[in-house]
Each structure stands twice: as C-alpha cells, then as structure tokens.
Amino acid sequence: MGIVLKQSIRNILTIYGAFAIGGINALFLYTFFLGDTYYGLVTFLLSTANLLMPFVAFGVQYTILKFYSGYTSKLETDKFLSVALLLPLLVALPIGFIGVLFYEGISNYLSIKNPVVKEYVSVIYLVAIATAYFEVFYAWSKVQMQSVYGNLLKELFSRIAAMVLLFSVYFKLITIEEFIWSLTGAYFIRMFLMASYALNLYRPKFSLQLPENIGEVIRYSLYVILAGAAGTILIDIDKFMIPQKEAIALTAYYSVAVYIGSVVETPGRAMAQILQPLIARALSTNKMDEVNSLYKKSSVNLLAISGLVFLLINLNITVMFELLPEKFRGGEYIVFCISLAKLYHMFLGGNGAIITNSKHYKVLLPYGIAMAFSVIVLNYYLIDLMSIEGAALSTLLVVFVFNTIKLLFVKAKFNLYPFTSKTGLLFIVLIVFYGMFFFWNFQFHPLLNIALKGILISVLYLFFIYKLNISKDINAVLNKFSRR
Template sequence: MGIVLNQSLKNTIITYAGFGIGALNTLYLYPIFLGATYYALANYILSVANVIMPLFAIGMQNTLVKFYSQYKTDEEKAQFLSFTVLFPLLLSIPIIFIGFLFFDDILFFVSKKNPIVKDFIWLIPFIGLSMAYFEIFYAWARVHMHSVFGNFMKEVGLRVMSLMALVGVYCQWISIVDFIYIMAGIYFLALVITMAYAFYVKMPSFQIAVPKNVKDILEYTFYIILSGSVANLLLDGDKIMLNQYMIIDNIAYYSIATFIALVISVPSRAMHQIVYPITAKLMHDNKLTELNALYKKTSINLQVVGGFVMLGIFVNINQLYEIIILGLTDPAEKELYLGSITVVFMIGLSKYFDLILGNNNAIIFNTKYYRTVLFLGVFLVVVAVGLNAIFIPLYGIMGSAFATLLSITFYSIAKLLFVVKKLHLYPFTKKTLHSLGITAVLFCMFYFWDFPFNPILNILLKSILITVLYVYVNYKFVVSNEINDAINMVLKKIKFL
C-alpha cells in the first residue's frame, strides 16, 4: 500500500505539472511561435497519430496490465512479455503495407483541402507507432510497480521537449518546418527512453512463443482496440474532420478552445482511479444498494468540483482569450481566435454532462454487458462523423463543436439509461438540481461584468470572488456531505471551529 500511495501522489503532482506546461505551450507558445497554419498542422498530425495508435498497439498495453499477474513462473512471464512486444510489431507490418499500397489515394483524400499536409503525411504512422510502443513499454514498467517514470515522460517529458523546440523556433535556431520533424523525433525519443527504463526495471528474455491463454488474450485485445479507437476518435476525430472541410488554420483555433474546455474533465481522473476498484468489488459482491449510494456520491461530488472548474472557465473566458491573443499581430487572426469562444462553451457543457454521471463508466465496464456498450460507442463514432459532415460545411468550427456536443450528450444519455434500465441504479438526487441552480446563478452574476483592470488581474479578482461565494453557498446548502466534511476538517485544523 505504501508503494501505491507514494506513486499515486507523485503521479498526481506530475500530471498537474505536465498540464501546466501543456497550457503554456497550447495557449501561448504554439499560436505565437508557429502561427495558425503550422500549429494546426502539428495538431492534425498528432490527432491522426493518436487515432491510429490503438491499431498499432492492438490493446497490448491494457492486456499486459490485465494478464501479467496471472502468470506464476518466470518462463511464462517472459513468454507473455515477448508476445506483448512482438505481436503488435507483427500486425503493424500489414497495416503499413496497406498504407503504402493505397498511399496515393490516402494522400489525395487527406490533402485535397489542405495541400500542406501532403509533405508530412509519413510522419503520422511514424508517430502513431512510437506512441503505441511507448504505451506498451510504459505498461511493462507499471506491472513491475514502476509507474512514475513513464508518467513523467508522458505528462512532462514530451511537453518540456516540445517547449525546448518552440524556444528553438523563437531563437531562430530551427525553422518552423524543422519543428514539425523534431516533434516526430520527440515522440520517438520518448519511446526509446521509456523502453530503456522498462528494460532496466526488468531485463527482457525474448522468446518466440505463444502464451497458453492466447484465446482469452486476443478476445480481450479486440475489445480494448475497439474501446481505445472509440475513445481516441471522440477526442480527436473532430479535428480530423475539420481538415477535410476547412482551411487547416481552423484546427488551431478549435484546438485551443477544446484544450480549455477539457480542463473541466480533469477532476474526474483522480476520482475514477479511486472508485474504479471499489465499484468492481461492489459489483462482484452484488451489493447494489451500496453501489447505488456510491453512484450518487460520485455524481454530486464531481458535479460540485467540475461545476466550480467550469464556472471559473466560463466567467473568465473573454479575459483569458485577451491574454492568448496578446502576442498576435494580425487583427484578422485575433478575430478568428476570439470567434472560437463559443466552442469552449459547447465542448465544456458536453464534458460537464459526462462528468456528472459519476462512476457510470466503471459500473458499465464491470458488468457482463460491457461489450454491448462498446459497440454502442462504435455507433456513436459513426453518428459523430455524420454530424460533423453535416454541420462543418454549414457552420465551420462551431458546427464541429455542436456535433461533438450532440454526440457526447447522446452517448452519455445512452450510458445513463443503460445503467438505469439494466441495473436500476440512479445517480441524480434533489441535490443535483441545487448544484445546477447554484452554478447557473453565479454564472449569470459574474459573466456579464468585468473589473476595469488588465485581464490577468481581472481573472484573479473574479476567481477569488467566485471561489468564496461558490464554496460558501454549496457549504450552507450541504450539496455534498463529503465536501462539507472536508471543509470542516480544514476549518478545524486552522482553528476556525
């Protein structure tokens, strides 16, 4: 337990540090140092690589974590580790071959609207394969109880190296085109470093052998590929669709807006790591009453915390964009960035709705029905692609954001109804309405006025006022018992009670 707590704390600190560096890169350095076109190009390349990554990894990073502990002897473990590394490489060969076979068709398809993509398309599978094997070797270290280094490379290392490359562009040590190639090299370097660390943790003894439970492994892998592909398409599919219908610069405006909105979903990560094993145990023991109570607690707690984050973003969004465009010189480009503020609201609301479902996903993936929900996810991706194809030509990046809002909302409602109908579990209570009301009232109070100061001071003062009022009102209405208990504990420590 000591190892788990120690590494969990370190990973939490690393994740937030990486997020801070990522915010600096995404909100300020990329737009100013690269410009909209090349920032959008870099974002598009990484988005497509992230989408195809599950095909190269074929789910082996998750399979390794799930099955490794089931092997008892060193020989069996060596065979399994060898299989998880070599099998994806074997299957990647035909995928790459098919890519070469239809290279001209693929090239025409992805570059017909934006010819600039043509010169860099080969970087996509290179980065995708690097991402895939990074995840596999990171999982290799995790199963041996060494999770911190890989998480550091993923959350901080990649972003710091990108930051250094951006500084190189600013100092004119490298060109913007050089940066795109260096970006690909950064992902490969991260793979090599993580692989070396994984081998340091556990020196491999590669064997050409098939594990005895290969049927179970391949079945599980299939569903993980499905799950990973759905998740990545929902995360990056809209950017890929934008490239097909609009000038690539629009991906830059859209990416900044979605990055800001994604902050709303950050609080759910820590809670899901905690409640997932608890949910699994309650499901296994068939303790549905306790599970229903946990469902409601996670829902309202995430709603309160996520509502606070969303409120802070929404009421300060205009000032935040003023800071983002400070370093830009083109008035037209400034207007285009400012025009994407609506995207923040639409993507943010979709993340907020998904957030208030609490441990819904943990419940679903611990039932015998999880396969059905995975196929439901595939259907959602088809719907999302269709909606993007309809709305992007009509409304541009606003249309893509609206398509994402509709898609994620439909998917969230479907998952909610699935749990309600199949398991008779309900996440919402009267306190859900109280929390919604508090958030809505404070938004109306603070969004439509600003302090007559510079944007940074404005954000600081409004955030302080919102924090005091939000915490006070939620505390007085006892919207969340757990959060009230935590506040009482803090107050006692500082001798206010």
C-alpha cells in the same frame, strides 16, 4: 477512495501543471511563433496520429488492466505480458507496409485541400506507434498501482518538449520543418522512458508461449479497440475533418478553443489512472459494494471539482480571448460546447471502467461503431452549416446521447447509478453560480480580471461545497489544508 484520492491529487497537480505549460504553448507560443497555418498542420498531424493509435495499440492497454489481476502464477503473468508486447506489432507492421506501398496516394488524398500536409504524412504513423507503446507500458505501471510517473510523462513531457522546441524556432536555432520532426522524436523518447520505468516495476521472463486464456485475451482486445477508438475519434475527428473542408488555419483556431474547454476533464484524467485498475480488481472478485462505492464517489467528486473548472473557464472566457491575437478570438461558443460535454462525461465517474472491465464489454463494439459513425455524420453536415462551431456542437450532442446510453446500460445490467443524495444539490449550486457571475466582470486589465474573479468564485464555491457537505473526500482534503 483513499489510494484513489491520494494518487489523484498528485495526478491532478501534474495535469494542471501540464495544462498550464500546454496553455502557454497552445495560446501563445504556437500562435505567435508558428503562425496559424503551421499550428493547424501540427494539430492535424497529432490528431490524426491519435485516431490511428488505438488500432496500432490493439486495445492492449485496456487488456492489461482487465486481465492482469486475474493471473495467479508468475509463469502465466509473464506469458500474458509477453503477448501484450507483441500484439501491437501485428498491427503496426502491416499498416507500415501498406503506408509505404500506397504512400503517394495517401499523402495526395490528405493534402487535397491543404498541400502543406503532403510532406509530413509519415509523422502520423510514427507518432501513432510511439503513443501506442507508451500507453501499453503506462497500463503496465497502472496495474502495479503506480500511476504518478506515467502521468508525469504523459501530461508534462511532450508539452515541455514542445515548449523548448518552439523557443528554438523563435530563436532560429531550428526551422519549422525541424520542429515537426524533433517533436516526433520526443514522442519516442517519452515511450522509451515509460518502458524503462514499467519494466523496472515488473520485469517478466519473456516467452513466446501463450497464456491459457489467449482466446479470451484476443477477443477482448478486438472488442475494446473500438472502445479506445470511439473516445479518440470523438476528441480528434474534428481536427481531422476540418482541414478536409476548410483552410487548415481554422484547425488552429478550433484547437485553441477546444484546448481551453478540455481543461474541465483534467480531474477525471487524473483520477482515471488509479480508478480503472481498482474497478477492474473489484469486478474480477465480484465485490459489487466496492464498485458501487467507487462509482458514486468518483461521480460526485469529479462533478464538484470539474464543475468549479467549468465555472472558472466559462465565466472568464470572453476576457481570456482578449489576451490572444484577434484572429484566434470569438470561440466562446466552442468553449462552452466542449466544456459542457466534458462536464457531463465527468459526471459519469467510473461508468466507462465498469463496462470495459465487466462481462458485458462486448457491447462496446456496436456502441463504438455507432458513436464514431454519429460524430462523423454530424461533423460532415454541421461543419458545412456552421463551420468550426458545428464541429463543437456535434461533439456535445454525441457525448450527451451516448453517455446517457452508457448511464442507462450500467443501471440496467448492474443496478448501479452515480447519483447520491447530494448530486441534485450540486447541480443547483453550479447553475446558481453560473447565473450569478455570467454578466459581471471587474473593469481592470484582463489578467487581473481573471485572477480576481477566479479567486472570488473559487472561495465562494468551495465554501458552499464544504458547508453543504457535498463530498466527504473533498471536505477531508479541505480540512487537512485548513489545519496547516
């Protein structure tokens, strides 16, 4: 876990910096500078683009991670990477043609409930293309064991761009309409920066010749499209469906609560950047002891770190909402559901990477279809029944059921499981801390309350984690900092 931990720490710092900037954007700048209607519109456009992106990418970002290490000659590697760059175009161009041909009908359908959407439907397609190729080049750099720069671009660039553009709206340098189109342009700039970096790490001799295993590459890409789509659908389908049933402003309120709850997964997003290619390499060389070690260590480390974030969020959430405009408050239930779903996902560690990079990857096709169908059906009924709280509950239920299925699948096929002797003890620590601090707050200004309670919880939690020796990796990091 040395290289995983080293790059993960850098990625965690990057992601938390990005989330801090994103938090300022989501919780304050969007809410005050754009207002709930246009905030909801931007959320809807970007979320719908994220739903389209896995199909445009054609699963290539996962295909690169799986097959790259299996090529032994530069010629075959170059053929493979050349194909990887062309495959998304085979999807993007027909989608673009259909979009132009039926633009009026598509835009009318998406704007039935909220007419403000109609003028910006093309943004969805453009952002999807830019994001798809960004992910392809990001995977390109990951297989060179370089994830930090891509992580900086992925997590920081668009948030900083949004912040600059939001202040430009505030100071009336640009209009809200220009903000939306400028933000779209920022995604293309990010894509070109990632492409330049990836090609600098490894520049193939581009060829129209096909690699020898092209059939397997295409089949794998087709299967894993839904692997990527299922996760994206789970995250973004709520923000697509809410405007079809409710006023688009509710998407903004929901987005604020989801953003807060999603902070729990940031350690996993950081670790995944380097963990995925390591698991892929270990599986391709049949080093199952290494896979088992990565699986267990990633699980306990992520549960411990994400568990602390879960506590800090949910034990301060009522006070956090006091800092927001009144109409954005009252999302505690949504935050709890989303953060609990993210925590359970973190507990699985490298589970998804094991399935995706193994010979059993084909199971992801029915799994992805079932997962997407379930969340759409649950949203359809629960949004009507409970409004935006129903969308959060459907996410929690689907994550719990389908991640449990993945857990049992890896146990059945590989005889691997993420539990260690410390897992149960760690769950007890989390439950005890949640019960101890849930009903107690300092009686000061909200910011001071959050800071003091957060520091107290963090110090006590890390003390117990260290003394109980929950994770050797975490203890090693704490020892390193204590010696400075």
